[in-house]
Amino acid sequence: KTKELLxxxxxxxxxxxxxxxxxHMIEHLEYFNKVATKEVEVPMxxxxxxxxxxxxxxxxxxxxxxNFDIPILKKGETEDLRFASLDEAKTALIEGLExxxxxxxxxxxxxxxxxxxxxxxxxxxxxxxxxxxNHHFEQFGLL
Numbered sequence: 001k002t003k004e005l006l007x008x009x010x011x012x013x014x015x016x017x018x019x020x021x022x023x024h025m026i027e028h029l030e031y032f033n034k035v036a037t038k039e040v041e042v043p044m045x046x047x048x049x050x051x052x053x054x055x056x057x058x059x060x061x062x063x064x065x066x067n068f069d070i071p072i073l074k075k076g077e078t079e080d081l082r083f084a085s086l087d088e089a090k091t092a093l094i095e096g097l098e099x100x101x102x103x104x105x106x107x108x109x110x111x112x113x114x115x116x117x118x119x120x121x122x123x124x125x126x127x128x129x130x131x132x133x134n135h136h137f138e139q140f141g142l143l
Contacts, residue, residue: 002097002133005142006090015139017066024078025136026089032132033096035112036125037103042115045071051118058117058127064135072115100125 006026013022020028034040046054073079083089104110104122111119114128137143 003094005137006093008142009086009090009140011086013140016141018139019076019078020136020139021078022140023081023083023086023089025140026086026093027079027082028073029133029136030089030093030096032114032129033093033100035114036100036120036129037096038112039099042072042113044113044118045115046118055117055120055124058120058124058131063138064131066139068135070115097129100129 009022009026011022015021015025031040035042044051069075081089083092104125108122111121112125113119114125117124117128120128134143
C-alpha cells in the first residue's frame with residue numbers, strides 16, 4: 001500500500017500544512033525507520049512520568065497533531081536533504097521499511113527507543129508507523 005501511495009507524490013505536490021517538501025517528508029519517515037532499527041539512536045525526550053500515557057496514544061485512531069514539534073529536529077526550517085532526488089528517497093524509505101521488518105523477524109524481542117514514545121516493541125513500532133505515515137500522507141494529500 002505504501003508503494004502505491006508514493007506513486008502519487010511528486011516534487012510538485014504541495015503540503016496542506018507545514019514547511020516540508022515531498023522529499024523532506026519522505027526523508028523524515030525514512031529517518032525514523034533507522035531509529036526503529038537502532039541504525040540511528042536518539043535521546044528520550046518525553047519525561048519518564050508521561051511515557052506510558054504517550055505510548056498508550058499509539059493504540060487509538062486519533063491523528064497526530066499538525067505541526068507537531070520534535071525537539072531533535074530543526075525549528076522553523078527543514079532538515080538538510082540526504083538523498084539526491086525524491087525517487088532515491090522513496091527507494092530508501094521502502095528499503096528501510098523492509099529492513100525494519102527483517103530486524104523484528106530476526107529478533108522478535110528487539111526493542112528500540114522512539115524519542116517521544118519510549119522503548120517500543122515490533123507491534124508498537126507498527127502502530128507508530130501507521131500513525132506517523134498517515135499523518136504525513138494526509139499532509140501531502142495522499143490519503
